[in-house]
């Protein structure tokens with residue numbers, strides 16, 4: 001059985017077809033990267049898997065359950081960070097984490113633990129409005145990890161981080177991977193990120209999957225890295241840089 | 242164990258968010274108290290009435306000789322003015338101020354509102370020039386002509402005036418219950434609607450509903466903390482006006498508490514309804530003003546709505562703020578009990594619940 005199963009889903013906004021017919025299966029413990037340029041439909045797709053948006057058609061199963069019937073159960077086992085979340089500005093880091101911990105009935109111990117995990121202990125008394133961009137990302141990650149999720153969705157978790165912080169975050173995720181209990185789906189613009197973390201890479205453009213597979217299968221002599229591959233596939237660069 | 246309870250944590254966080262915003266504390270708690278003290282003092286002091294006259298004439302008249310006896314010479318903007326003070330311990334002193342100008346300047350000063358009436362003379366008799374539809378000018382004319390009739394014989398306190406200084410009939414008695422109702426309304430509209438809309442616009446609502454949080458707990462926490470803040474605000478205001486103006490609650494305390502809760506329910510419901518869909522704070526601000534402004538002007542918070550045309554009064558009485566303010570006034574000033582405020586209390590409860598249910602039905606969590 002698959003941890004996540006997405007079957008032929010479509011989603012349109014007023015004028016844009018954001019996702020048009022994507023199917024995807026993720027096995028337990030697998031780390032999957034969704035790669036694609038701006039506006040490819042990554043966020044829309046992930047938010048449908050997270051049960052935050054309803055697809056126009058198609059089916060999404062998480063551990064064989066669907067969002068309509070088993071929302072309460074699914075909320076307990078997934079963790080996520082949105083592409084952009086602003087936490088309440090006048091709350092301290094510790095208070096935010098404690099608040100979210102209470103939603104999972106978790107206490108002080110776990111709060112301290114995740115703060116340590118993402119390296120925010122020194123900032124525990126800081127108001128979230130005084131955090132730097134990278135520290136905010138870490139706060140979002142700590143909240144995503146609180147319930148020790150079986151399935152973790154991270155939407156561009158390292159955008160805006162300096163190389164060092166990005167490396168730290170990768171290490172946290174690699175540690176999770178080595179324990180093998182977590183299935184991860186992350187979206188990114190960075191091919192190094194996909195390369196170093198993920199077993200399976202899914203390339204999306206204009207709401208469709210244009211290529212997917214293991215890194216080694218995707219690359220070949222004409223396309224020695226993901227950037228080259230992407231240009232070959234779409235005629236576009238993955239990032240503006 | 243309590244620390245792991247989500248409702249407890251939501252309340253605690255809401256509380257910290259509220260008190261860590263100094264502006265909220267100032268506008269919510271200090272400002273209403275200051276405004277009531279300010280307005281209360283302004284309207285309860287035995288103040289003086291001042292009338293301004295311009296004398297535009299060539300030959301001296303009886304007025305000039307009177308002024309040389311009773312008037313006090315002074316200067317204003319380099320010009321010579323005479324002030325004739327008539328003392329009155331009941332109605333407050335009346336000051337008649339006179340300044341000499343040529344006719345054209347006199348007209349200018351009238352247009353600018355610097356003076357009420359222009360005086361000229363016609364064969365030894367004083368002539369009054371003023372806009373007959375201008376009430377203060379009319380009053381100035383009446384007062385001065387009476388004074389000139391009998392300049393030496395001014396009855397300081399007319400016998401027939403019995404000043405009413407009973408509790409409950411002063412302006413401040415009228416004002417405070419109104420301010421209490423108004424403060425409650427604006428605190429809820431801004432406190433609840435704005436919080437929800439901001440939370441939605443920052444995607445925080447969406448982040449929270451992606452957890453096992455119970456949605457109702459989120460709203461309960463906001464409402465609970467707001468109600469507690471309102472209670473503190475009201476108690477502080479009631480205490481201060483008791484201290485300064487000796488305002489006492491003459492009616493039933495129990496009825497007041499229940500009416501207060503009903504007001505909270507009514508405006509909480511309205512706030513949830515106002516904020517149920519939009520994620521733009523600008524739209525929210527507009528909606529809140531759209532509701533708040535007309536009620537502030539019409540519901541007789543600062544001045545009685547009985548000056549409005551008869552046909553509109555029926556409608557005004559249906560506004561929730563009118564119901565609340567009038568109810569508070571009845572309890573504070575008329576000694577009303579449960580029975581007299583039962584209708585507005587029930588109506589406010591019902592309105593709040595209906596708004597709340599509709600708002601929840603339309604509520605957008607993301």
Ligand SMILES: Nc1ncnc2c1ncn2[C@@H]1O[C@H](COP(=O)(O)OP(=O)(O)OP(=O)(O)O)[C@@H](O)[C@H]1O
Pocket residue numbers: 013014016017018036037038039040041042043044045083
């Ligand atoms: N709420 C919305 N209303 C209307 N259109 C939307 C909405 N959200 C997304 N879109 C559109 O859907 C398309 C896909 O957007 P999406 O956010 O999924 O892209 P993305 O791959 O996450 O891009 P990025 O890398 O910039 O985050 C875009 O064309 C976007 O303009």
Ligand SMILES: [Mg+2]
Pocket residue numbers: 042043044083155
């Ligand atoms: Mg995105």
